[in-house]
Amino acid sequence: MKLSAIRPIALVLSRELGLTVLLLIGVSFVVFIILYLSPGDPFSVLLEGQLFSAETRAGVREALGVPKAWYAQYISWLAGMLHGNFGTSIRTGLPVLSEMLRVGFNTLILTIGSMFVTVLIAVPIALYSAVRGTNKITWFLTMFAYVISALPVFWFGYIVLYIFMHKFGLFPLAFGGLSSQKFSWLYALLPIFVLGIGNGTISEVIRSLRAEMGRVMAEDYIRTAKAKGASVWKHSFKEGLLIPVTEIIASKIPFILGGAVIVEQVFNWPGMGRMAWQAAQDRDYPVIMGIAILAAVFVRMGSLFQSMVYVAVNPRASKERE
Amino acid sequence: MKSYSQIDGEIGDFSDLPFWKKADIVDLAYVGYGLLIVTLVVLSYALGSFNLMSRDPQDIDLSLMMAPPGTAGHMLGTDFMGRDMFSRLIVGIQAYFLPGLLAICIALSFGCILGVLAGYRGGTFDTIIMYVTNLVDSFPRLVLILLVIAAFKPNIYYIMIVVGFTNVPVVSSLVKGKILFLKQKNFIEADAALGLPTRIIILKHILWHNCRTLLIIQATLGMAEAILMETSLSYLGFGVQEPTPSWGNMVQSGANYFMQGKFWPSTTPALAILFTILGFHLLGDGLNNILEGKRRGT
Numbered sequence: 001m002k003l004s005a006i007r008p009i010a011l012v013l014s015r016e017l018g019l020t021v022l023l024l025i026g027v028s029f030v031v032f033i034i035l036y037l038s039p040g041d042p043f044s045v046l047l048e049g050q051l052f053s054a055e056t057r058a059g060v061r062e063a064l065g066v067p068k069a070w071y072a073q074y075i076s077w078l079a080g081m082l083h084g085n086f087g088t089s090i091r092t093g094l095p096v097l098s099e100m101l102r103v104g105f106n107t108l109i110l111t112i113g114s115m116f117v118t119v120l121i122a123v124p125i126a127l128y129s130a131v132r133g134t135n136k137i138t139w140f141l142t143m144f145a146y147v148i149s150a151l152p153v154f155w156f157g158y159i160v161l162y163i164f165m166h167k168f169g170l171f172p173l174a175f176g177g178l179s180s181q182k183f184s185w186l187y188a189l190l191p192i193f194v195l196g197i198g199n200g201t202i203s204e205v206i207r208s209l210r211a212e213m214g215r216v217m218a219e220d221y222i223r224t225a226k227a228k229g230a231s232v233w234k235h236s237f238k239e240g241l242l243i244p245v246t247e248i249i250a251s252k253i254p255f256i257l258g259g260a261v262i263v264e265q266v267f268n269w270p271g272m273g274r275m276a277w278q279a280a281q282d283r284d285y286p287v288i289m290g291i292a293i294l295a296a297v298f299v300r301m302g303s304l305f306q307s308m309v310y311v312a313v314n315p316r317a318s319k320e321r322e
Numbered sequence: 323m324k325s326y327s328q329i330d331g332e333i334g335d336f337s338d339l340p341f342w343k344k345a346d347i348v349d350l351a352y353v354g355y356g357l358l359i360v361t362l363v364v365l366s367y368a369l370g371s372f373n374l375m376s377r378d379p380q381d382i383d384l385s386l387m388m389a390p391p392g393t394a395g396h397m398l399g400t401d402f403m404g405r406d407m408f409s410r411l412i413v414g415i416q417a418y419f420l421p422g423l424l425a426i427c428i429a430l431s432f433g434c435i436l437g438v439l440a441g442y443r444g445g446t447f448d449t450i451i452m453y454v455t456n457l458v459d460s461f462p463r464l465v466l467i468l469l470v471i472a473a474f475k476p477n478i479y480y481i482m483i484v485v486g487f488t489n490v491p492v493v494s495s496l497v498k499g500k501i502l503f504l505k506q507k508n509f510i511e512a513d514a515a516l517g518l519p520t521r522i523i524i525l526k527h528i529l530w531h532n533c534r535t536l537l538i539i540q541a542t543l544g545m546a547e548a549i550l551m552e553t554s555l556s557y558l559g560f561g562v563q564e565p566t567p568s569w570g571n572m573v574q575s576g577a578n579y580f581m582q583g584k585f586w587p588s589t590t591p592a593l594a595i596l597f598t599i600l601g602f603h604l605l606g607d608g609l610n611n612i613l614e615g616k617r618r619g620t
Binding site for chain 2: 019022023024026027030031034035037038039139146147149150151152154155158161162165200203251253254255257258259261262265273276277279280281283284285288289291292295296299300
């Protein structure tokens, strides 16, 4: 590739990166504002039951170097985060960042695994109905997708647990690690499958994939490929499959992460979702703030990845987007 | 790019057939089922709020705990405290009905305002609204709700306000798209040339005549979203609290007995959630296919 070919791509990517940074700053601001507006800021939670008069509180505030103005508070909090200081959990007293990194990996496995499950279910159905058009089988498949999209994932999790308990004699005591049981690796896969099927996005994913594929199959270049006997699959793969799949999956990451909160609860999966649930119950501000920001980072990374795929597959796009 | 795609609605508009005769039979079935569910929900809501049920949902009968469905007097059985499942299901609708309507109102009203600003004014507004849209989409909804719960308190109306605001970008982008489409057809230029005040153009010609169906569709989908969020959060223990029934906390409290093979206390509300959300989804998509002229398949 010549330099002139790489330059526009680099330009687009640097702009996407800039946008990501801007959005993450916005995310941190939203999180801060919600906490700022809440009755009783984290500081007064910390001092709860220790100091009573307003003057002593103000004194401690000053002594600890807590800025008064909201923007100063925000900036010092943001600067702390950039240095990796997300504060310490009110409940456990441990630093939030290390706790988050510990559980964040589990959630990453869960979400990425279930994304694959969703794609593995949605793509064949979408391909089939895009190629075959409307018939009884596609109608049945569409209906099936609608039903599993409306399935409450928590109840679905119980069904799967019940089946596995009675079929394989597995008990949902711990995940993964304990390999004394014969099927314990299956137990680690269960939540991934449950979230992949039950995250409520399958019917939308199928619909948008089918529409995109149908559009690409009707393009002139596919007709030309067919006419000269070339592989239709090869010609339609990039625009008809790769781009739509990455696009729709990247836009569904928030839903999958949201579903992860519930699935982790059902399966006792030690991830961010469970941690967020615990933190919301204890009103553990630093933890839930950290998780909200980490989750937003996941979402933004997903969409950054999507635009990278888009530009890599279709370098022409870098010119269109200017 | 999409140079060969047809402009939506351009062809069908010439025939005089009413829309239900042009529609696909499958879409009509979808809408029919959806309307059935909506009617059932509204009727049950009225039944519950006027206390017209045969049994009190809070009535504890310790001699009839965990009665299976079909027991005399308890059509859907009883839960672990001997409370009637059927009346609890009906009262459970109250947990999401009004809060869900609030979420829909927020999503539609703010979505319309932002959509009109982005589409009609454009320019800087458009850029800002794009940014806000991306910002809102960066948060997993459930995590944002948990944050709000931690900051304020577990209250279903707070939750629904968040649900409403997170749905704003969808509505605003649809309204904006519609306005750009109308602009492309010189519709708005013609309006302005007739000397109509902007107020009339926006409120009557754009929102009422052209975005009406779109907004109804978004309202049904928004209700499905609200039900999903309410049940999920009640399941997690943050929404409606026991002893007030909600479908979510009914599933949760029944789950302890699930592993013992007693399925109905959690399955009945779960199926209610399933069929209701399905109904709202099908209604929204069916209406979309019929009224907005989106063709299925291709």
